[in-house]
Every structure is written in structure tokens, then in C-alpha cells.
Amino acid sequence: MPGDPLRAKYIAENYLDNFIEINNTRLMLGYTGYYKDKKISIMSHGIGIPSALIYTRELIKEYNVKKIIRIGTCGTVQKDIQLRDIVISMGASTDSKINRIRFNNHDFSAIADFNMIFHVFLTAKKMNLKVRIGNFFTTDTFYDDDSNILKILEKYNIIGIDMETTAIYSIASEFKVQALSICTVSDHLIKKEAISAKDRESSFNEMIKLSLETALLV
Numbered sequence: 001m002p003g004d005p006l007r008a009k010y011i012a013e014n015y016l017d018n019f020i021e022i023n024n025t026r027l028m029l030g031y032t033g034y035y036k037d038k039k040i041s042i043m044s045h046g047i048g049i050p051s052a053l054i055y056t057r058e059l060i061k062e063y064n065v066k067k068i069i070r071i072g073t074c075g076t077v078q079k080d081i082q083l084r085d086i087v088i089s090m091g092a093s094t095d096s097k098i099n100r101i102r103f104n105n106h107d108f109s110a111i112a113d114f115n116m117i118f119h120v121f122l123t124a125k126k127m128n129l130k131v132r133i134g135n136f137f138t139t140d141t142f143y144d145d146d147s148n149i150l151k152i153l154e155k156y157n158i159i160g161i162d163m164e165t166t167a168i169y170s171i172a173s174e175f176k177v178q179a180l181s182i183c184t185v186s187d188h189l190i191k192k193e194a195i196s197a198k199d200r201e202s203s204f205n206e207m208i209k210l211s212l213e214t215a216l217l218v
């Protein structure tokens, strides 16, 4: 699941055999096809927790989906992580109230599926890809001028900042399905750097291959 519908189209057109479009309502494009003979759907989830929660919940509840891999972009605050690096979320902290709403006002520990973490790590090694696995921070505010939170995120070793992962992990837990979130770093919030839209596309290819190869194993 990429956030961007056009990325879903790109993945289907470039990586899947015999694919068909399965959704274009609200232009939230989705495709089902085959990757190395395994049936796989690529469905976009849009931006932010509410959008991602609606699409993931419907996939799980209405379409019996058991394995979800998000492939997105994220920000970082760590000095030893560069633009275009691949970061993988073992868990996801948040400034959103979503998990408290869903978890009786307690703090839910939103974690990735272990089998997926295990296989994505092995796959990355096999592909000679350098990846970092650690804690994400899922935020409701993309444009936030508060530099204090960035210092805290850096101190607590948050490797990726996105807008969906914590919710995807909590809904996957609720329905006992597997989920994993992999991101390419598109913004360095301390160094104030960002990759161009064109660069985003090419750095995406390694992550697409990593996620599809992982999907074959989990």
C-alpha cells in the first residue's frame, strides 16, 4: 500500500503481470495482479490516519486481506540517516489520539508483525540493501514549526516520521493480521533537506522490490 494512488498505478504497471484495476472510487487507485506467480494487490491508502484506517479496515473486513505492507515516504531527524535511505518501522509512537480512542484511553504499543520484520531483514540482506529498523513517529501535523518535538524525536531515536503507520499497526493487531511499514526518507527535518518529486520515484524502486520480495515469503 503506497499513500499515493499514482504510485499504486506505477507499481502495477511496472511490477505486476496480468493486473486489473480493482478500484478508482475517489481516484484511490487499486490493482490486483501477479508478482512471480503470487497474487498481490496494490492499493493506495491516501494521506493521514483517517484515510489509511478506512482503506486498511475495509481491505481486512470486506476483502479478507491478511497481510499488509505499507510502502511510503517519511521524514527523519537522525543525523546518520540520509535522504533516500530505507527505514523500517518496528513500532510507531504517535501524537495522534487514535490509539487511545480505540484502546480505552490507554497507550497502545503499535508494533510490526515479527514474521514480516524477520523476512524483510533477510530480504534486504540478500538484496544487499542497507536498511534501518526502529521506532517511527506517526504525526497528525505535516506542517509543524515546533522544533522542540524534533529534538525529542531525535533524542528518543525515532528513525522515521510519517502520518499512517501507528494506525495501520493497531488495526492489524485488532484483527490479528500481519502489517509492516517500510519508508524511503524524503525529508530531513533537522538538515532541512528534501528530495525532488522526480528523485522520489527512482528511490522508490528499491523499496518496491524489497516489499514485493518480502511478500513472497510471509
Ligand code: HPA
Residues within 6 Å of the ligand: 073, 074, 075, 076, 139, 141, 142, 161, 162, 163, 186, 187, 189
Ligand atoms: N513528516 C510526516 N510525514 C512525512 C514526512 C514528514 O516530514 N515526509 C514524508 N511523509
